[in-house]
Amino acid sequence: MSKIILTGDRPTGRLHLGHYVGSLKRRVELQNSGEFDKIFIMIADAQALTDNADNPEKVRQNIIEVALDYLSAGLDPEKSDIFIQSQIPQLTELTFYYMNLVTVSRLQRNPTVKNEILMRNFEASIPVGFFTYPISQASDITAFKATTVPVGEDQEPMIEQAREIVRKFNSVYGDTLVEPNILLPDNKACLRLPGTDGKAKMSKSLGNCIYLSDTEAEVKRKVMSMYTDPEHIRVEDPGKIEGNCVFIYLDAFSTKEDFEEFLPDYANLDELKEHYKRGGLGDVKVKKFLIRVLNRQLEPIRQKRHMYEKDIPGVYDILQKGTKAAYEVAQQTLEEVKAAMKINYFDDKELIKIQSEKYKSID
Numbered sequence: 001m002s003k004i005i006l007t008g009d010r011p012t013g014r015l016h017l018g019h020y021v022g023s024l025k026r027r028v029e030l031q032n033s034g035e036f037d038k039i040f041i042m043i044a045d046a047q048a049l050t051d052n053a054d055n056p057e058k059v060r061q062n063i064i065e066v067a068l069d070y071l072s073a074g075l076d077p078e079k080s081d082i083f084i085q086s087q088i089p090q091l092t093e094l095t096f097y098y099m100n101l102v103t104v105s106r107l108q109r110n111p112t113v114k115n116e117i118l119m120r121n122f123e124a125s126i127p128v129g130f131f132t133y134p135i136s137q138a139s140d141i142t143a144f145k146a147t148t149v150p151v152g153e154d155q156e157p158m159i160e161q162a163r164e165i166v167r168k169f170n171s172v173y174g175d176t177l178v179e180p181n182i183l184l185p186d187n188k189a190c191l192r193l194p195g196t197d198g199k200a201k202m203s204k205s206l207g208n209c210i211y212l213s214d215t216e217a218e219v220k221r222k223v224m225s226m227y228t229d230p231e232h233i234r235v236e237d238p239g240k241i242e243g244n245c246v247f248i249y250l251d252a253f254s255t256k257e258d259f260e261e262f263l264p265d266y267a268n269l270d271e272l273k274e275h276y277k278r279g280g281l282g283d284v285k286v287k288k289f290l291i292r293v294l295n296r297q298l299e300p301i302r303q304k305r306h307m308y309e310k311d312i313p314g315v316y317d318i319l320q321k322g323t324k325a326a327y328e329v330a331q332q333t334l335e336e337v338k339a340a341m342k343i344n345y346f347d348d349k350e351l352i353k354i355q356s357e358k359y360k361s362i363d
Helices: 017-033 045-051 056-073 089-101 104-109 111-119 133-143 153-173 216-224 245-253 256-262 269-278 283-309 312-340 349-362
Strands: 004-009 038-043 081-084 148-150 181-183
Touching: 004 017, 004 133, 017 038, 017 056, 017 148, 017 245, 038 056, 038 312, 045 056, 045 133, 056 081, 056 283, 056 312, 081 312, 089 133, 089 153, 089 312, 104 111, 111 133, 111 153, 133 153, 133 312, 148 153, 153 181, 153 312, 216 283, 245 269, 245 283, 256 283, 269 283, 283 312
Parallel strands: 004 038, 004 148, 038 081, 148 181
Antiparallel strands: none
8 A cells, every 4th residue: 555645734824833843844754754655735725714714815825825834844846745725626525425424423522623613712603614624634634545644633633533434434335545544743842832922832813933934033032032930030049841931942942963052061951951940040041042943943944935935936836736636636536435435427337237228128
């Protein structure tokens, strides 16, 4: 069986460090590993419309932002097909068929859906398109017969529901769809990067993000205002590591080389943490170190983004090429699904022959 990756993001704005450590950096590593036969990267604009239906222009404008972040972070159109979800109508048709395999109560139990509904204050007025988001995601995954879906841990319930849909379809209609496996970040610190204000998750709406495209000055400003230990008032005070954003970010991003170049007084992050916990180490010094760590990682991304920004028509050409490739694969899967469900009436020559002989015998 071919090894295939399907992953992507909703185009709700520029991508931030949470996206980067949660999935994007790993996608680039997987792309360059040579272990996969095909890699599909989806800009999920149709899913973004489920809670932005009254503002399609916002989604439209953000597609190029996401594409620029993808390319600048290292996704290579020669190795990965980057495509726009709404331009693959087969996904909508598959979603419609899968809806018959999922109950309302099962959707209501999906933890990711429940959390998103609370976060958006939908309460009783939930858009149907948003409510059925897990089914749409299953259609995205299965259309490309993805064996691997690299995502953050918050998406585990979604992938499990996709697996349930695959099993249900195959049990009813025969072995047709491929059951996907989730691939979580291998760095535990990357499983859920908090916002700069200490909130559980980076969120554009909360304004607590550091974006991949932020300038050096913007990174500095955001890190210097970052949440630390509120009881660590004086330098000599013992500090807490748990829940301290600066150290969570250092867990996710700092390397041995960073310490050698920027903070040689410490051999590694463990030594820095120990000093902070016993007192005598100020937040400003740690934050300045983090600023240098982040800017070191982001500078190549910024430079590459500036290059792509000079040729926006070329970026759209990349998206069109990737979308064409995705369309062809999704069409093949749709034909197989319709054949399994026995709704491929005009392609089923045997059906036409049987019906013809049936009515001939009546004469």
